[in-house]
Amino acid sequence: MNITKNTLKIITALFLFFFTVGLVAQSEVNYSIADTPWEAGFGNHRAVVEVPEKAEAIKLDFNWRRHDKNPEDRRLLIINAKTGDTIPNVHRLTINNETCKLVFGPVEKGTYYFYYLPFKPDNDWGYYRYDYLKKENSPSEQWIVENKLEQLKKTKKLPKAICKEIQARTDFDSYYPMEVTATKQEQHQLENSTSSNYIAIAEDRKYPIKMREHLPLKWIKDGKTHQFEGTAQKHEYYAFQLGIYAFKTNLENVSLEFQDLKYLNNNTIPASAFTCFNTHGVDPYGTPFTKQVDINKGKVQPLWVGVDIPKSAQSGTYKGHVTIKVDNQPDKTIEIILHVSEETIADRGDNEPWRHSRLRWLNSTIGLDSEPTKPYAPITLIEENKLDLYGKQVTLNEYGLPSAINVWGTEILKKPIRYSIEGETVEATNKKSTNLDKGVVEKTVSAYSKNFDIQTTNTSEFDGHLSYKIKLVAKQDGQLDNFKLEIPFQSNIAEYMMGMGLPGTKVPEKHKAKWKGPHDSFWVGNTYGGLHVELRGGDYHGPLLNLYKPEPPKSWHNGGKGGFSIEKGTNETTATIYTGQRKFRKGETLVFELAFLITPVKQIDTKSQFVNRYYHNGLDPMPKDDEITDGVKIVNLHHASKYNPYINYPFIATKEMKSFVDQLHDKDLKVKIYYTIRELSNYTTEIWALRSLGNEILGTGKGGGYPWLREHLVADYRPQWYSPLENGIDASIVNAPGDSRWYNYYLEGLAWLVKKIEIDGLYLDDVSYDRRILKRMRKILDRIKPGCMMDLHSNTGFSKGPATQYTEFFPYLDKLWFGESFKYDEMPPENWLVEVSGIPFGHMGDMLHAGGNPWRGMVYGMTVRYPWFTEGVSCDPRQIWKVWDSFGIEDARMIGYWDKRPVINTNNPDVKATAYIKEGKLLVAVASWAKEPVSVKLNIDWDAVGLNKSQVKMIAPKIEKFQPNKHFFIDEAIKIDPTKGWLLVIE
Structure with a gap:
């Protein structure tokens, strides 16, 4: 038989391969899980070592087959299993990822535990702050000399300890079998x-x-x-x-x-x-x-x-x-x-x-269709260029831009929105096309100037969202001196604004801004109408959180030459976005992308605000019976509890969550859960499949963080939120910025949770996806279980203006909770109205940070959530709730100082008042923004509130930590301390 060289080579290789497999089998170390987890600080792994005899020094040589980084830098800790004594001398011979060779002693005969990854635990939630323990001290010089360990060959004569098995602290910590490395x-x-x-x-x-x-x-x-x-x-x-x-x-x-x-x-x-x-x-x-x-x-x-x-x-x-x-x-x-x-x-x-x-x-494509969500209706085409979007009428001009926006009878624009190319006249052509669907209208129009062909594509949606792409194609080499977009508002509508470097404020006489930080959007308007404008470009359209910092759109930014200005006039207030000068080559294309959202997005549901009161307690999410009696109707189940332990992956403790939901449903309460997408728990079952996709779903980074991440993920990740649990640690990593298929998984997960666990909606805590995903979420909730709710929380320090960043979410939300890091006692009324209350957008909200300011909060119909604890302050609004219930506020009509025809005001502009009107009685919330104590009188339109001034009395009901019981005369001057106020019943 002729045997070729290649055949011989393969036969030899196979022989060596199976010989190696045989050696592996002969020298194999057993792997196991500890019957009872040992103290966490000893680390997640240990070797169980048998010492056959008493000795001053004994040698240990075994393959620990590790793939974590820098094993030579970790402390080696060897402890007598019987006595708990730590071996004082550990002499390293060879320490690397494959093998461990060392001498230790003195020892008695028996079992020893060899911990080789001890670290400092962190029992506080947030971000893991510590590290592995530093290398152990060098062994005693006397011990080294007495055992002749300075001579390597002498160690061969030492008695040998045997590694019987390698143990993991828990099953979740184990390397076996897929992280036990081949040599x-x-x-x-x-x-x-x-x-x-x-x-x-x-x-x-x-x-x-x-x-x-x-x-x-x-x-x-x-x-x-x-x-x-x-x-x-x-x-x-x-x-x-x-x-x-x-x-x-x-x-x-x-x-x-x-x-x-x-x-x-x-x-x-x-x-x-x-x-x-x-x-x-x-x-x-x-x-x-x-x-x-x-x-x-x-x-x-x-x-x-x-x-x-x-x-x-x-x-x-x-x-x-x-x-x-x-x-x-x-x-x-x-x-x-x-x-x-x-x-x-x-x-x-x-x-x-x-x-x-x-x-x-x-x-998955769940929820991907053009059907309107509730309460919206299909778009109707009133005329060729006039759309009805849930009662809001938008007229488009020959350039495809809005020439009129009427919000339930209120016109927002003074003149048509227009774009211009400085130094050139733009002419519209007759080229246009329109596609109408139930929830979407797409329109394309063409125009031209001396140097550019221009195409404008507009997508109008049922919720009042209008997105635009204005494409310029250069006909020849040349220069563009400036491209401008001008939005002329009615000045009586342009009362307030936020964005472009400004918090919620009154529209200034003049303001300019450059692209810096999260200045990608702004809103101008009042409670009757407004327009949110977002300047776009690239793939990422979500909020500009501090975890995700995409570059500003190149077309608008133009290397820092672009910017924003607003100027307020008597009748017209114009917001201008400009690009500055740039050069063009023939055939070069530039796209200016932007989106408008018409506000308010829907009518305010005050009844829901006053009836659907939240229990929000991360540590103890189960309300007591007396708390339910006091008015709790909705429970937000945070993560890091035994019912929802793992951040953004509520698919493990499902029995516990289902039991929790069932118990509260039996008490006629709704349960919403924390489930978002910014970071992902290390307990995610599919984490390794997701990791196989590169950085499509899981973000990249320098690694580090909690030891489990270092021992298993090793590299190419960024640690994020960390929560100690009852039986372990939830150590999350950041998801990749921008769009990914995890959004699809997340949406299917939401559908599964509603169907199987029967949750009643979601509590969203700073998310990175955009309105398109939220629209799919709303459809999923409404179609599977009508009545589900979503509320959104954010942090002004984290999102740099959450109301601006999340405005596009508002059509699909039920409630806002923008309050973390808010300085309620320092914020002026316009900041409260625009960035806290939600009222200009058709929403209402709750307060948060350090208990909020209960007097000012009531001017906007807000309390804190019970019993959320922040900044050392326990939040308990139940005494105010009792006044609500006694008055019947859920059926009252709310008219605030911001309304065109307020029914109540004070004789001091720094003291604001809101009226809650019912037949035969009136609840008045008064709060001061004055820096000094003041005395004010109430000016009430008695005909508008339906009361006879001569037949009423005014009482301040006792509210603990809010106000004493007190009777006032109707015309009496009411004393108010700075940042304080009153809640008055007039009947």
Whole structure:
């Protein structure tokens, strides 16, 4: 028989490979989980070491097979299991990721625990502040000399301790089996067993591929395979993995080509039932895409595959294959054997996260349609260029821009909105097109100037959102001196503004701003009408949180030349956005993108504000019966509680959450949960599948943070929120900025939570997605469980003006909670009205920081949430709630100082008043913004409130920590201290 050199080489490699596998089996260390977790500070891993005899010094030599960084920098702590005594002397011989060789002593015969990753615990929530413990002290010089340890060869004669097993503190901490690394020798033997430039290994979903730069020992022990075999149930979305190890060269454009799986009598699972999530997907806006997968030399890349098993599939064994294709490399084939059982699985397998069936959620299009959400209605076309958007009428001019915006009878604009090119006349053409759907109208118009062809595309939506793209195409080389967008407001509407560097304030006579920080948007208006304007560009349209700092749109920014100005006149107030000078080349295209939102987005529901009172207690989310009797109607279930332990991943403690929801439903309360998207818990079941997608979903960073992250993720992540739990630590990492398929997963997760857990909505705490995602969320909630609610919380220090940043969310929210870091006692009334109350936008809100200011809050119909605790202040609005209930405020008509025809005011402009009117009685909230104590008289329009001045009395009911019981004469001057006020009943 002739044996070629290549054949001999392969035979030799196989011999060496199986010989290595044999060595692995002979020297294998057992891996286990501790029966009871040891003290956290000792670290998440330890070796259990047996010492056979008493000795002054004993040698330990074993492969601990680690993939974390810098094992040589960690403290080595060896403790007598029986006595708890710490061994004083540890002499390091070799410490690296593969092996640990050291001498320690003195020792007695028995068991020792060797902790090699001890750290300082942090029992406070927020951000992990500490680190691993520094290296242990050097061993005693006398001990070194007495045991002759300065001579390496002498250590060979020492007695040997045996590593019996490696233990993890908990199952979640364990490295076994997919993070127990192969040694370099074992890895080389595997590489030498093939003539290919890469190795492909099929792996079960139960063992997610976790390491990027190391091979798991499991693959060495199993032997490489060209076959995947698994068992699925009917109607299951079945997931598995293919691991690609590029050990000789970089691999470019890795893809998978699936074949039908076949069974007897031509039964098939078609190739179209397969999806590789790494190479194909659907973005959050319904657009399919393809991703190129490249693998650098020395790296391991998991490819996650899902197969949609039909409900009608015949049980049996289906066979086929998948072909791995790589540019400039031979194809590889992996055989697939899939046993389909008789059982039909419930809910596609989604009720059991370990199955990874939810990966298909990444490509979901749930809620992606143009149907209006409640309370909005389909758009009607009154005339060719006149739209009705839920009673708001928008007229578009020949350039496609609004020439009139009428909000329930109030006209916002003084003149049409216009763009201009400085030094050129713009002429409209007759080229235009219109597409009308129930909830969307798309319109395109064309224009031209001397140097540019111009196309304006407008999308008007049912909620009053108008988005624009104005595209300029240069006809020739030249210069653009300035591009301007001018918005001329009615001055009687342009009372207040926020954004472009200003907090909620009165519109100044003049103001200019440049692109600095989160100045991408502004709002101008009052409680009867207004316009929010956002200047856009690029892919990210969400709020400019401090975690995500996208560059300003290049078209508007123009290298810092662009800016904003507003000037207030007697009848017209004009906001101008300008770009400054720039040069153009012939054929060059520039797009100016912007969006308008007409406000108020809807009519204020004061009854909901006064009836739906929140219980919001992160530490103890279960209200007591007496608290419910006092008026609690809605419970916000925060994360880091036993009912919702893991941040933004409420799919593990589902039994606990369901029990909580059921208990409160039995008491006629609603439950909303904390569930958002900015960061993601390290307990996320699919975290390794998400990590296989590169930084599409999980953000990049320098690593660090809580030890679990360093030990498992190792690198390429950014640590975020950290919460100690009853049985562990929830250590999150930041999601990637911008759009990602995690939005689709998040939305399907919301649908699942409403259906399965029966939650009543969401509490949103600073999110990064934009209004399009919130619109999908609103549709999901309304369609599955009408009556669900969403409220949004933000922090002025965090979002740099949350009302400005989140205005586009307002059509889909039920309530605002903008209050963290707010300095209520320092904020002027216009700041309260615009940035806290929500009233100009058709909303109402609650106070937060340090209990808010209860007197000023009542002017805007606000209290704090019970019993939220901030800045050392416990918030308890129940005494005010009792006054509400006694008066019947939920059925009252609210008229504030901001209204065109207020029914009450004071003789001091620094003291504001709001009236709550019912038949035969009146509740008046009065609060002072004066810097000194003042005495004021109330001016009441008695006819408007329906009361006879001569027949009424005025009483201040006793409210603990708010006001004493006191009777006033109607015309009596009322004394008010700075930042304080009164709540008065007149009847």
